[in-house]
Amino acid sequence: MGSCLRCRMQRIRCEFDVPGGCCLPCKKVENTKAARLPCVRYKITDMALYKTGQVPGYEWTQRWTKGTSDPIQLWASSEIRTVYVSVHYSKERLPLQVRRFVPQEGDKLERTWAYRGTKKSALIPPYALVDVEAGTSAYTTYIRSSMKGIFTSMLGKEDDLLYQTYLLAYHMWQKEERTSEAFGLLNWTLRLWVAIRLSTTSAFIVGKETLDMPANILDESSPDHGKIPLPPVMGAQMDMILIHHIQNKLRHELLDNLQKVMLRNKPTSWLVTYLVSFILLHNIALITKHDASYAIKHGMNRRFAREEKVREYHMGANVILAHFHYCNKGRIPFSEECEDKDLRALAQLDEEKILFVRATRGFVQRHQQEWKQARSNEVYEDDYFFVSQLFDEKWQPSTTNV
Template identity: 25%
Template sequence: MVQPNPGVVEVSRKRPAPDAAASRTLKKISCEDANGEVHGAMITLGFGQPEHHRSRFSPEKRAETNLARREGVCSRCQGSKRKCDLALKDSPYVSCTRCSTSKLYKGMSPMPCFRSILKDIMFFRAGPAANEPLFTNRFKRLAIDDISKPNVPVRDIHLTQRVGRHKLTVYASEFVPLPHDKVSLKWKNKDGTLKEMRMPTFCLTNMQKVTAQVEQYIYEAKRSYLEDLLGGEELVSMTVKMAMAYSRARTNSLVGMALDLWAISRMIEIEWEMCGPDTLGVQRFCDPLNPRNGRIPIPPMMDTQLDQIVIQNVLNPLRKQLLDQLEARIAPFKREDWFDIYLTSFIVLNHIERVAKHSAYHAELHCMSTKFSNVPFLVSVFHSAKVVLSRFHFVCNGSAPLRLDWDSPGSASLAKLDPDQTAFMKRTQALIRAREMNLMQLRTQYDYGQSLYWSSQLFTPNWDNSPAEVKGIEAAPPVRVIEVG
């Protein structure tokens, strides 16, 4: 056995012994009194490398650092104390360079890395905008307050949106309108003339009973609204059928909430009309040029109150529940959740296409000055579409499974799909390939309300991740207003 030499200092092979002169620093510190007189000195012996001072930032580096502090960096770069260029990205839907180029760990995508926040996105309007025909600034939550006159008769009114055979019973009374309340209807005839008709000043009353009636109507009728999607575009119809079947088999699925959001949102877009014996004195329109021909419209205040009941009591809680669970599913992402997230994303994006279509119809009906009725709201909805697309493509690597060879047995097991779902994916691929050029042209024409404008961007990694905006807005020509009885 070799004995160690006592006169030799052993050196670790992993970390060489530091040079004594370099590792020790002598410091002489003078001891002075308050008058500056030196009464002695202390000498300290420090270990380690000499102190290094950080060089002064250049103006460009200082501006970049200030921007990162102001706009923030992603959590992964912050935790690793590494440089992050998230604030320098031109779009809030693009990940920082490091995260977007990182390799997957055990097949899992990294945490989301975006400036846009999933929980802040909006799918439906909070109420009529100031430029819209039914706007009133009386109060913020119309569904809660009863503004009817005291001691006036309450009338039972039956309403319909001509969806299935479903009807809604509400209670109406007269109210005293304020100067900014809308008490008339305006519309654009098919010959281009704008007409206006004064409506009776009735509002909803017995708000608790009305709210209960609305919630019961939603429970019974919401699936009937989805039937509007089953006879149109083949890809949309096929996907909705699969989504409905998937949600029935899995009561806690994301797509079930997305379908509810789609259906209930149509209830605040489609106009209500009276269909019972009491019509508050309003006559049925009998004019082929009138877009409401054959209908008995309800007073504007009742229409706005109904919307608020649906928005405040149903849509807002549903939106929060959907976004909370979507956030939980995509971070961290699991392979078995991909199909649920795909169907949910498709339904949500189709909903946004419907929102844009309704906005254009609403602006034309009331002869507004722009192509869309509420452009700022539409920008926020398009922002929501791009946030959903960014999460699908980056976090779930979502478009990759859509390009798999579904004839291969390994593809179905990889995505954890059953035979019916695998056949659905094969048919989806065939429909996308057949319409690939047409779908690309949709984005150049800015026809936001066209079916598949947003949802088709799920299928390609080259989706539109530019900042949200509304293009193709043109002013409407002036029209002459004609008042009718």
């Protein structure tokens, strides 16, 4: 079953008399200040951070259901075309080579959406990526080149806490030595965050090459009217690249190393673990919002397209919050009791980072009431639903109602 969080952090033997219940060391302190958190057996490496595939029943193809990237064998044409793909949040364009293929059973050949309770569709020509490895390389480059633009487009006003926090993380990522602990954590976190946005944001073909699709291929009832959609099988390949070739690797590196850093619990690691925790928690709100939007777009009679997956995402929020709050026992850096001298001495923060902590403290104080309301109303899609829990002095795990 494994040790609970408190026993792992203190490196003590985790024994229990009731399997799955509170362990004996935690029982001994349950009525003391040491029992700030319940006895939980969370592991950071268990966190779910993104969708692992299409919604059952809405798959674009049955070719790669196990995440394998077997090449397409039967092509309908020898002509290779280069298309440019763009997402709403970035001006950068992703060049990809495609080719017309012979559809097989299970390949989806239309784009669908719901309009006033009616299912609508548009027939899309069957094109697919010529080379998945080349697509992976192109995406890897695109993630880095589009990062700053996506941050600027998605994160609101410059004086907002979201914008300021990502900005600090981005600047630290650029300035840190490549061999440092902070660089590694921020490098994996920021690249993973962008990759997840790309796999949960509609992409469209832009430029002169449209694979012979007219500008009005999606009629006025479509939320994407006027745009050139990706052929479904090509979209499935791009999802596979992002999820199985890029996100899985980044997730493994990030969570393995974040768990090691948090278990060591050094004061000098406090700021980078806060930034990573903030970004991961915000990501959970964003993927929850994506799931809700997908359910609406396709006329599903439920709040979220992947209800069980949403529960997994939210359990991941409990995992990261439990670790963060355990590491913050004693003086809380964002509380008024924590003075600048403490931040300099313990966390070794320079003046720029101390100013960031002060600004964050003020923002939190001004927005506590609206955050409390969002949490009371279970608005999981709110940008600050999970992030705001970083600032709870008496945080406790929560459950999700879907």
